Amino acid sequence: MSVSFDFSDDVALVTGASGALGSAVCEEFADAGATVAAADVVAPDEEDALLDADRERIDFYEGDFTDEADVERVVADIVDDHGGLDYLANVAGTWRGGSPVAETDAETFDLLFDVNLKTAFLASKHAIPHLRESGGDADTSDDADTSNDARRGAIVSVSARSSLEGGAGDALYRASKAGVRLLTESIAEEESGAVRANAVMPSVIDTPANRELMPDADHSTWVEPADIATTVLVLCSSATPVTSGAAVPVYGEA
Structure with missing residues (x-):
């Protein structure tokens, strides 16, 4: 079925x-077919950037989403440029680990909670007023028509499978991603009937950085970013009109 x-x-x-x-x-x-406001503190022309900002329908906005003034500016610019905002994908995040809590410095705490949780909080805070006004919830069609008239703005945030339990060596990462999941559930409750909010929970994603970090791992079990991206679109679409507050596994065999 396509x-x-x-x-x-x-x-x-x-x-x-x-x-x-x-x-x-x-x-x-x-x-x-969407107009994409692609936001990052890393510009597309930097060495490690993977975004093709020259392609049609993608407009890049440089901003530090750990800084509220920057977030407010970027969201306002997007709304001014494009007339509104229908969906938010909170993807910004990072990983640090390898040390037990007793040996982890406070700077690592600040980094993980800023990049993983604060960015999702600030982006959601400033996007929600515009998402409430959204008239756009994409039609999704397949062999059995799943489109409907439910039209609401939507947020999808990236949590992690490891946020579901404690583990040795990356406690702060797990805690920050658990925060993303609980933030998502809370937004879903607060914005019920106005804005849908869901999270996706990957495990190991097949990225160049992860392959470099774990060269001897079984990469065949890892999940492609494009497959996770498809789930993000499903959760924004009218295929899931009554799904809000969910934490959706996207880790396959990883």
């Missing part, structure tokens, strides 16, 4: 857009 999306005339903000997963989400939205 599934297609039509996000024509809709505007999607994607944070962490220069990374492997963020750039994949941008590509999926653009391929489905």
